[in-house]
Amino acid sequence: MIAKLKNNEFRITPQRYAVLKVLAQSENHPSAERIYEQLVADYPTMSPATVYKTINLLKKNGEILELEFSEMSNRYDGNKPYPHPHMICTKCGVIVDPPVDDFEKLKSKMMEETGFTISSFRLDFFGLCPDCRGK
Ligand code: ZN
Ligand code: MN
Numbered sequence: 001m002i003a004k005l006k007n008n009e010f011r012i013t014p015q016r017y018a019v020l021k022v023l024a025q026s027e028n029h030p031s032a033e034r035i036y037e038q039l040v041a042d043y044p045t046m047s048p049a050t051v052y053k054t055i056n057l058l059k060k061n062g063e064i065l066e067l068e069f070s071e072m073s074n075r076y077d078g079n080k081p082y083p084h085p086h087m088i089c090t091k092c093g094v095i096v097d098p099p100v101d102d103f104e105k106l107k108s109k110m111m112e113e114t115g116f117t118i119s120s121f122r123l124d125f126f127g128l129c130p131d132c133r134g135k
Helices: 002-007 014-025 032-040 048-060 103-114 130-134
Strands: 065-067 075-077 086-089 124-127
Touching: 014 032, 014 048, 032 048
Parallel strands: 086 124
Antiparallel strands: 065 075
């Protein structure tokens, strides 16, 4: 991630690096607000604008996947920057990558039977996570 950004003449400041690190290390698809909250204690000069700018740059470079929502903040996946299915809890907002084995097969079948090619997709499943189900 960092090497690619350096090639794009992106100046890696400590703040930007910290945003990158959170995105690369968290598996819970954080929002920009969440990343900011997580970092501001350690980086007092961090601003929400720095977080948004870094996210936009990473997005432009295809280094992260953005999940846009109309009813909650956009969320980001820094581990899998390509389209993949998501399980989304409608109560607490937790987002998980479900294991999917036959997904490529399904895509091939869909292309075959419609004559379309697939360049991108969005596949969200909404429901309750195990924690919220138990409540
Ligand atoms: Zn939940
Ligand atoms: Mn994901």
